[in-house]
Amino acid sequence: MKTDKVDQRYHGDLEAVNRVPFVTSILELICSSTGAGVAAVTRITDDKWVACAVDDRIKMGLKSGDVLAVETTLCYEVWKRGEGIAVNDAAGEPAYRDHPVLATYKLNSYISVPIVLDNGRFFGTLCAMSPQTMHVANESTLSMFHSYAALIAHHLRDHDDNAQQRKRLREEKRLAQQAEQAIAMLGHDLKNPISAMSNAAQLLLRNKPDDRNRILAQLIYDGAIKTRSLIDNMLDYARARFGEGLQLNFNNRQPLAATLEQVVREFVILNPKCTFVADFRLDGAIQADYMRIGQILSNLLDNAVNFGDHCEPVVVKAWSEEGRFILSVSNAGAPIPKKILPFIFEAFFRDNRSEKARGVGLGLFIAKEIARAHGGNLSVHRVERNTVFTLTVPAAQGTY
Missing domain, CATH: 3.30.450.40 (GAF domain)
Known part of the structure; x- marks a missing residue:
């Protein structure tokens, strides 16, 4: 035949x-x-x-x-x-x-x-x-x-x-890679002018301008910092959902305490009407991406500023115990309503209780994802009049 x-x-x-x-x-x-x-x-x-x-x-x-x-x-x-x-x-x-x-x-x-x-x-x-x-x-x-x-x-x-x-999975992976690349390129293109604005505003503030120019420079600096944070969150969301997950870098340039102190200083500058109390008691280095841990702290502080009672201080603590690294952020104020509590770590969830709340609802989601990437956990609970977010990195990921 x-x-x-x-x-x-x-x-x-x-x-x-x-x-x-x-x-x-x-x-x-x-x-x-x-x-x-x-x-x-x-x-x-x-x-x-x-x-x-x-x-x-x-x-x-x-x-x-x-x-x-x-x-x-x-x-x-x-x-x-x-x-x-x-x-x-x-x-x-x-x-x-x-x-x-x-x-x-x-x-x-x-x-x-x-x-x-x-x-x-x-x-x-x-x-x-x-x-x-x-x-x-x-x-x-x-x-x-x-x-x-x-x-x-x-x-x-x-x-x-x-x-x-x-076939669908291959197509979804291809589209996800394209989306991640496009978002990464967009983020890079946006970050450059934002960094230029931030640096220029800092330079103006160092030169001791008059009150009017100081207020304008501070507004520019505040806007640049918040925009940079929004871009970072969007990029991380893209990596978490469309890419290969959040990437960690354990080659840290400075001690963890210094990284956390820098984050707190930025919030002191950005929020002069708020009081921040920091207490860092770290026995040594931990196996973690310190910049990512700092990002968690930044997102938690932003949440505390938006929803906390400004008459009471925002308390930040970091310590090590029994082979674990623990970071907590506590703020006084109204408790998180029980009906929304199960959703606060979801992407794009927005709590509209505060008029000060800005952003697209990615801060707590990104913080949770970073915690998971470290093999840890981020939780929230109520202690008397305070809402307390607690990050725990277990001994399996931490060395002291």
């Missing part, structure tokens, strides 16, 4: 059919029970007939992967009609006596039924053929073929679903 080489497009279909655990047994049973010389599972497309699994007992020369023009096969009629064909003896049946397909391949008996997937997609056929007479044009044999075809279709559906899922 002269056939074409299999097209790369159909390799997935061949693999799917041959992964059906009992397809070989089905073809053997068909040949044994009907006397067929050849039995096959085929894939049918608009122009191709592809042999996916074959049992060739008469050395017809047909093997898995062979391709024929679909119009040169009787399976073409099954595809067009959407129903099976069964021919016992072509020589005795006027409709098939001179059929060119049977004549070309010297066949006298033929049976073929459609394999239709559960979603209604026509996959191909389950067929058998012989140069001798077979008794296949009967209800019992057709019922057997339809049952086998349905069984194969069921297993192919699982493959089809998995293939579609893999």
Whole structure:
């Protein structure tokens, strides 16, 4: 039998059919029970007939992967009609006596039924053929073929679903990578002018300007710091949701206490009407990304400023005990309502209790993600009149 080489497009279909655990047994049973010389599972497309699994007992020369023009096969009629064909003896049946397909391949008996997937997609056929007479044009044999075809279709559906899922996952990963790259480029482009504004404002403030210019410079500096924080949160959200997760860098340039003190100093400058009390008692270095720990503190302080009672100090504590690093931020004020408490660490959740609250609702989400990246946890609880957020990095991630 002269056939074409299999097209790369159909390799997935061949693999799917041959992964059906009992397809070989089905073809053997068909040949044994009907006397067929050849039995096959085929894939049918608009122009191709592809042999996916074959049992060739008469050395017809047909093997898995062979391709024929679909119009040169009787399976073409099954595809067009959407129903099976069964021919016992072509020589005795006027409709098939001179059929060119049977004549070309010297066949006298033929049976073929459609394999239709559960979603209604026509996959191909389950067929058998012989140069001798077979008794296949009967209800019992057709019922057997339809049952086998349905069984194969069921297993192919699982493959089809998995293939579609893999395709969707690949596309989602590609889009996620594009999104992460685009956001990273946008963040980089935005950070440069923001840094320039921040540096220029700091320079103006150091030169002891008059009251009017000092207020303007302070406004510029405050806006630059808050915008930089918003950009950082958006970039981290993109990495957490679309990329490979938040990245940690343990090559720290300064001690953790110095990093935390720097964050507190920035908030003292940005919020002159608030009081901040810091108490850092660290016994030594910990295995952590200090800049990320500082980012957690910054996000928690921002939350405390927005929702705390400004008549009471915001208390920041950091200490080590029993192989753990602990950071807490406490502020007085109204408690977090119970109905929103389960959602405060979710992305884009905004607590509208305070008119001072700004941003898009990513601060606590990012803080929680950084804690998880360290193998730690960020929690919130109420102590008397204070709301307390507590970060704990366990001994598995920390060394003192």
